[in-house]
Amino acid sequence: MSILSWIEDQRKLKLLNAPKYNQPDSDVSQGLWTRCDHCGVILYIKHLKENQRVCFGCGYHLQMNSTERIEYLIDTGTWRPFDETVSPCDPLEFRDQKAYTERLKDAQERTGLQDAVQTGTGLLDGIPVALGVMDFNFMGGSMGSVVGEKITRLIEYATQEGLPIILVCASGGARMQEGILSLMQMAKISAALHVHQNCAKLLYISVLTSPTTGGVTASFAMLGDLIFAEPKALIGFAGRRVIEQTLQEQLPDDFQTAEYLLHHGLLDLIVPRSFLKQALSETITLYKEAPLKQRGRIPYGKRGPMTKIREEQIRRFTNSPKNPEYQTLLNDFTELLYLLNQEKNFEVFDQQILTKALKLACKTETSINWLNFESKEFSVRPIFN
Numbered sequence: 146m147s148i149l150s151w152i153e154d155q156r157k158l159k160l161l162n163a164p165k166y167n168q169p170d171s172d173v174s175q176g177l178w179t180r181c182d183h184c185g186v187i188l189y190i191k192h193l194k195e196n197q198r199v200c201f202g203c204g205y206h207l208q209m210n211s212t213e214r215i216e217y218l219i220d221t222g223t224w225r226p227f228d229e230t231v232s233p234c235d236p237l238e239f240r241d242q243k244a245y246t247e248r249l250k251d252a253q254e255r256t257g258l259q260d261a262v263q264t265g266t267g268l269l270d271g272i273p274v275a276l277g278v279m280d281f282n283f284m285g286g287s288m289g290s291v292v293g294e295k296i297t298r299l300i301e302y303a304t305q306e307g308l309p310i311i312l313v314c315a316s317g318g319a320r321m322q323e324g325i326l327s328l329m330q331m332a333k334i335s336a337a338l339h340v341h342q343n344c345a346k347l348l349y350i351s352v353l354t355s356p357t358t359g360g361v362t363a364s365f366a367m368l369g370d371l372i373f374a375e376p377k378a379l380i381g382f383a384g385r386r387v388i389e390q391t392l393q394e395q396l397p398d399d400f401q402t403a404e405y406l407l408h409h410g411l412l413d414l415i416v417p418r419s420f421l422k423q424a425l426s427e428t429i430t431l432y433k434e435a436p437l438k439q440r441g442r443i444p445y446g447k448r449g450p451m452t453k454i455r456e457e458q459i460r461r462f463t464n465s466p467k468n469p470e471y472q473t474l475l476n477d478f479t480e481l482l483y484l485l486n487q488e489k490n491f492e493v494f495d496q497q498i499l500t501k502a503l504k505l506a507c508k509t510e511t512s513i514n515w516l517n518f519e520s521k522e523f524s525v526r527p528i529f530n
């Protein structure tokens with residue numbers, strides 16, 4: 146360590162230990178004054194808020210809560226929140242120094258939110274968008290089952306309505322108090338995003354703010370068609386110390402900052418907060434003309450009229466050629482194909498085709514051209530065109 150970096154470290158340590166000029170144990174927005182985390186300048190909160198919580202001294206982007214962000218990004222009076230009453234429960238009856246239910250209650254009283262995310266729709270410079278904003282003040286923005294569910298519902302709504310999605314991430318990762326249930330949210334959100342992006346061909350922009358770490362980075366934060374970040378934001382999966390201990394080597398000073406990640410190709414753009422709304426609206430305006438996008442026609446979550454048990458019965462039946470009824474059914478089906486095809490040399494019938502045909506026949510909701518006479522092939526996958 147060079148002498149300069151040592152001095153820098155000492156200065157930072159001093160800043161960390163210095164008393165903050167707001168009330169202890171209270172929300173940062175409650176006091177009158179606060180201190181910049183980066184340069185240590187004392188800031189008047191009212192002016193800081195007017196400057197979108199960007200430090201006057203050094204331009205550092207301080208943390209912003211979800212309500213402020215929505216006010217800043219969405220046109221006044223157009224915000225329509227979703228699922229405001231969905232609230233977490235305590236399936237594991239988890240307890241560390243404090244019971245999980247108590248932690249939840251504290252956080253809910255302090256922030257006025259039910260969980261660490263706000264979702265909804267609104268106009269961004271007149272463009273309708275679906276927006277989800279995570280709130281770091283609620284238990285470190287951790288992703289529990291409520292966060293996962295609200296984001297998934299938002300994505301599904303956006304898919305049906307053909308809206309672009311913007312998710313503003315600020316999170317410490319998955320919520321350990323909910324164990325495996327919180328990890329499952331990663332897969333759930335990713336699956337919903339897959340339908341949104343790849344089947345409906347709709348836009349998803351993720352905006353990474355400081356800090357975005359853990360399970361959130363490992364799932365939806367990095368899945369954006371475009372990934373924006375705020376300057377100097379901390380973005381990573383595991384913490385710096387853990388990586389240093391694992392690799393047994395010194396990491397660069399700017400490791401896990403937005404600038405470092407942009408340089409290494411993980412991000413698309415670093416946008417200062419004051420330009421974020423403009424950058425988003427211009428990007429979405431460009432995307433408006435995208436030719437391939439689909440709207441409202443995605444058969445997501447739709448099921449045929451059959452119950453699971455009936456489907457299983459049919460599956461077993463079609464897999465048992467020794468069943469006397471099987472041969473009758475196969476003959477009928479062959480005859481039907483002859484009639485449809487008006488051709489005598491149609492000799493592709495086997496058990497597999499019968500299985501597929503039965504499955505398709507059961508799903509009366511689909512309107513897929515499942516039989517292509519030219520290529521004599523069955524298509525069982527829905528076609529998005």
Ligand SMILES: [Zn+2]
Pocket residue numbers: 181182183184185186200201202203204205
């Ligand atoms: Zn500063």
